[in-house]
Amino acid sequence: xxxxxxxxxxxxxRQWQSLATVVRASIQGKLADSVQAQERxxxxxxFGTLALRRETRSHRRHFWPPSKASLRSAVVxxxxxxxxxxxxxxxxxxxxxxxxxALTYRVTGAxxxxxxxxxxxxxxxxxxSFSDGSRIRVEKATSxxxxxxxxxxxxxxxxxxxxxxxxxxxxxxxxxxEAGPYEVTITGTAFSxxxxxDELTVAMTRGSVVVKGPxxxxxxxxxxxxxxSARQRDHSLxxxxxxxxxxxxxxREGDPPSAPAQSQEPAPRPSVHAQSQSWSTRVASGEYAxxxxxxxxxxxxxxxxxxxxxxxxxxxxxxxxxxxxxxxRLALTAERARFPNSSEAHAAAFLLARLVEEEGDIVDAxxxxxxxxxxxxxxxxxxxxxxxxxALLWGRGDRAAALPVAERYLRExxxxxxxxxxxxxxxxx
Numbered sequence: 485x486x487x488x489x490x491x492x493x494x495x496x497x498r499q500w501q502s503l504a505t506v507v508r509a510s511i512q513g514k515l516a517d518s519v520q521a522q523e524r525x526x527x528x529x530x531f532g533t534l535a536l537r538r539e540t541r542s543h544r545r546h547f548w549p550p551s552k553a554s555l556r557s558a559v560v561x562x563x564x565x566x567x568x569x570x571x572x573x574x575x576x577x578x579x580x581x582x583x584x585x586a587l588t589y590r591v592t593g594a595x596x597x598x599x600x601x602x603x604x605x606x607x608x609x610x611x612x613s614f615s616d617g618s619r620i621r622v623e624k625a626t627s628x629x630x631x632x633x634x635x636x637x638x639x640x641x642x643x644x645x646x647x648x649x650x651x652x653x654x655x656x657x658x659x660x661x662e663a664g665p666y667e668v669t670i671t672g673t674a675f676s677x678x679x680x681x682d683e684l685t686v687a688m689t690r691g692s693v694v695v696k697g698p699x700x701x702x703x704x705x706x707x708x709x710x711x712x713s714a715r716q717r718d719h720s721l722x723x724x725x726x727x728x729x730x731x732x733x734x735x736r737e738g739d740p741p742s743a744p745a746q747s748q749e750p751a752p753r754p755s756v757h758a759q760s761q762s763w764s765t766r767v768a769s770g771e772y773a774x775x776x777x778x779x780x781x782x783x784x785x786x787x788x789x790x791x792x793x794x795x796x797x798x799x800x801x802x803x804x805x806x807x808x809x810x811x812x813r814l815a816l817t818a819e820r821a822r823f824p825n826s827s828e829a830h831a832a833a834f835l836l837a838r839l840v841e842e843e844g845d846i847v848d849a850x851x852x853x854x855x856x857x858x859x860x861x862x863x864x865x866x867x868x869x870x871x872x873x874x875a876l877l878w879g880r881g882d883r884a885a886a887l888p889v890a891e892r893y894l895r896e897x898x899x900x901x902x903x904x905x906x907x908x909x910x911x912x913x
Contacts (some may be wrong), residue, residue, distance in 0.1 A: 539540050584635035588615045594622060599630040614638065618659075621648035621770070634658065637670070646678040666697035666714065675706075685714040687726060692770065698868045704805065705770035719838050719872060723772060723805040763798035772802040776811065784811065788818040797828045800835065809839055827863075830856065834865040837872075871902030878909055 508537035595602045596731030601610060601622055610622040612630070618638075622628055626645025630638060637651070637659035651659050653672020661668045663679035673691025676846060678684070686695060688710050694703045698712050699721040706712045714721040763775050779787045779799050787799065800815035816832040816839075823829050836851025853873040856865060863869075870893050890909035893902060 495704060545551045586635050587618075587633045587638060589613060589633065589638070590897070596630070599632075616654065617652045619650045623648065634841050642677060642679050643678060646676060646812070648676045650674045664697075666695055666700075669694045669696070669703075673708075682715060684712070684714040698865075701864045703768070705768060707770040710770065719841055721805065722807050723770070724807075763795045763802075767798045767802050772805045775799060775802040776806060776808060779811075784814065788814055789822075793819055793823040793826050796822075797831070800832070804835070804839075809842070813839055827860075828862045830863060831865065833859060834863075834869050837869070841872065841876070846880060850876050867897045867900050871900060871905075872898070874902055874909070875905055878905055883912055 542866045568746060590613045591601060591610060592613070593608060601612070607624075609624050612620045612622065614620075614633075615655055620640070623646040626647065627643040628645065628647060629641050629643070631641055632639050634726075636654075636656050639645075639659075640661045642661055642663040646660070649661070649670070651657065651674070652674050657671045659670035661670070661677060663684055663909045664676060664681065666679075666684050668677060668686065670693050671691070673693055674689040674827050675691075675693060676689075684695070684697070686706050688695060688706050688708050690708050691708045692705055694705055695712055695714070696703045697714065700717070702713065704721070704723065709726055710723050712721070712723045763778075766775050774797060788796070791799070796819045797814050800812045800819070803809070803812035803815060813836065816836050819826070819832040820829045820836075833852060833856040837849050840852055841849035850873055853869040853876075856863065856869045857873070860866060870889065874889045874893055877889060886909045890906040893900065893906045894910070897903070
């Protein structure tokens with residue numbers, strides 16, 4: 485067999501190698517649809533070129549009948565390339581057609597109108613059943629709507645009232661519930677959530693959720709057996725253990741020592757694994773009590789003077805969530821004194837102002853919010869700081885001081901939650 489006879493075999497081998505690469509990448513989901521289409525077109529073009537060459541070669545040999553070996557070679561190449569082309573077409577086409585199906589849901593006890601759930605009986609609850617087995621009970625006098633569904637979950641808005649949620653855990657689950665300025669991220673859990681225009685409550689039964697909002701910009705984890713309460717009115721957020729809750733795997737404040745009662749040994753220290761994790765990681769996982777206890781066991785004075793800024797910020801968060809404002813104030817003050825130019829120190833200015841406001845010191849709270857805005861005019865808490873400063877000034881009847889703050893708020897945050905106060909200030913004669 486001469487070189488010209490080898491050419492079809494070599495071409496077929498190259499096309500088979502290309503086929504293997506394309507099919508393998510397609511099956512693994514590594515090729516975008518546009519790339520798959522391009523590869524399919526290239527393969528079919530190569531197949532057409534090879535066929536054209538065979539036809540041309542047949543014309544050249546019109547007066548010389550081909551040998552049996554040449555015929556066999558032609559048949560092998562033609563069949564191989566045809567099978568390869570068909571395989572590519574089928575694999576790439578089927579790959580595109582396989583797509584996850586969005587969840588469906590059925591509503592009982594209410595009417596779903598463009599996602600809004602309108603109760604058919606004001607004295608009874610309704611229920612939303614999803615195709616993956618998840619269920620949401622809509623308590624009476626509750627206003628909620630389903631924004632959308634995907635193959636992995638649903639997006640709901642709770643306008644007022646209470647929802648009892650039971651989401652089936654699955655890989656890639658993505659469920660969210662908005663309640664006022666807060667967002668609750670769910671992966672698979674059971675809990676109740678309530679919102680009344682000022683206070684958010686989340687009471688966990690199973691699993692965990694992450695709550696984000698103006699009082700928890702980085703996200704607060706709420707674990708099984710815990711209850712989160714966030715109140716806009718007094719600008720506070722706390723996470724506490726529910727009375728009679730099932731044992732929580734996270735260490736809790738007040739847990740009895742594992743040793744017998746007659747033993748004088750202290751309560752067990754956090755595990756080696758827990759100690760190897762940073763405080764910020766542990767706080768993000770909801771281990772507020774164990775972080776606070778560890779800081780106190782080490783000695784607060786040493787912790788405040790030697791710990792890195794990340795640990796101080798985590799300690800302050802843990803203390804705030806547990807309503808230990810005395811420790812929170814010390815940690816926040818240490819952040820500002822030891823790391824004055826850090827982003828954590830700037831955020832501490834806002835958090836200190838919030839603590840002062842909770843204690844009823846309006847004058848110092850206004851100064852604190854103003855201090856934060858001077859240091860971080862575009863910071864994470866800027867909208868909330870400006871809104872709280874406006875609300876406090878207006879609440880004490882100081883329109884002269886509130887007016888420039890209202891103008892700035894409407895200019896920078898025209899859709900913010902304090903817009904109604906800003907407009908009241910602007911419209912006051």
